[in-house]
Amino acid sequence: MTDAPSSEARKPDREWAEAVWKVVGEIPPGHVLTYGEVARLSGNPRFARRVGQAMRWAPRNLQLPWHRVINAQGKISFPPDSAAHQRQKDRLEEEGVVFLNGKIDLERFGYQGVLDKIFWEDPA
DNA sequence: TGTATGACCCTGA
DNA sequence: CTCAGGGCCATAC
Numbered sequence: 185m186t187d188a189p190s191s192e193a194r195k196p197d198r199e200w201a202e203a204v205w206k207v208v209g210e211i212p213p214g215h216v217l218t219y220g221e222v223a224r225l226s227g228n229p230r231f232a233r234r235v236g237q238a239m240r241w242a243p244r245n246l247q248l249p250w251h252r253v254i255n256a257q258g259k260i261s262f263p264p265d266s267a268a269h270q271r272q273k274d275r276l277e278e279e280g281v282v283f284l285n286g287k288i289d290l291e292r293f294g295y296q297g298v299l300d301k302i303f304w305e306d307p308a
Numbered sequence: 309t310g311t312a313t314g315a316c317c318c319t320g321a
Numbered sequence: 322c323t324c325a326g327g328g329c330c331a332t333a334c
Contacts, residue, residue: 197331219316230329236315237331253315261315268315 200228201238208239211252213279215295216288218256236261251275252295258287 203226211217220232242248251272255261262269273283281293291297
């Protein structure tokens with residue numbers, strides 16, 4: 185058999201996409217992760233660029249909190265004039281995330297920073 | 309087979 | 322701060 189084309193997408197991609205969905209689903213309200221962090225936490229540091237695509241493939245029934253994923257600059261990666269951009273901003277603000285001049289302070293709202301803090305605590 | 313594009317990231321000017 | 326260049330992986334044409 186040569187190739188197994190398109191009807192069912194390739195398994196590796198599917199599996200990785202599911203890992204992404206899981207990571208994104210673990211982000212608590214009021215916090216955000218960057219695409220690079222999601223890629224890293226899902227086991228593929230170099231797949232930052234695929235994260236967006238994976239979320240695009242995500243089925244609606246997952247109710248994936250895609251709005252909690254932003255770029256490393258702390259900004260929304262949709263065009264500022266797009267409806268998607270506005271939707272994402274509204275949802276985040278509804279969870280208490282503050283936009284300062286169009287940007288989010290990752291030191292304050294970044295979930296990765298929260299995870300790091302837990303390690304500092306050195307629980308006994 | 310090669311080029312262009314994408315919900316990206318990092319560094320340097 | 323903005324802009325440009327290089328790197329990254331997969332998809333579309």
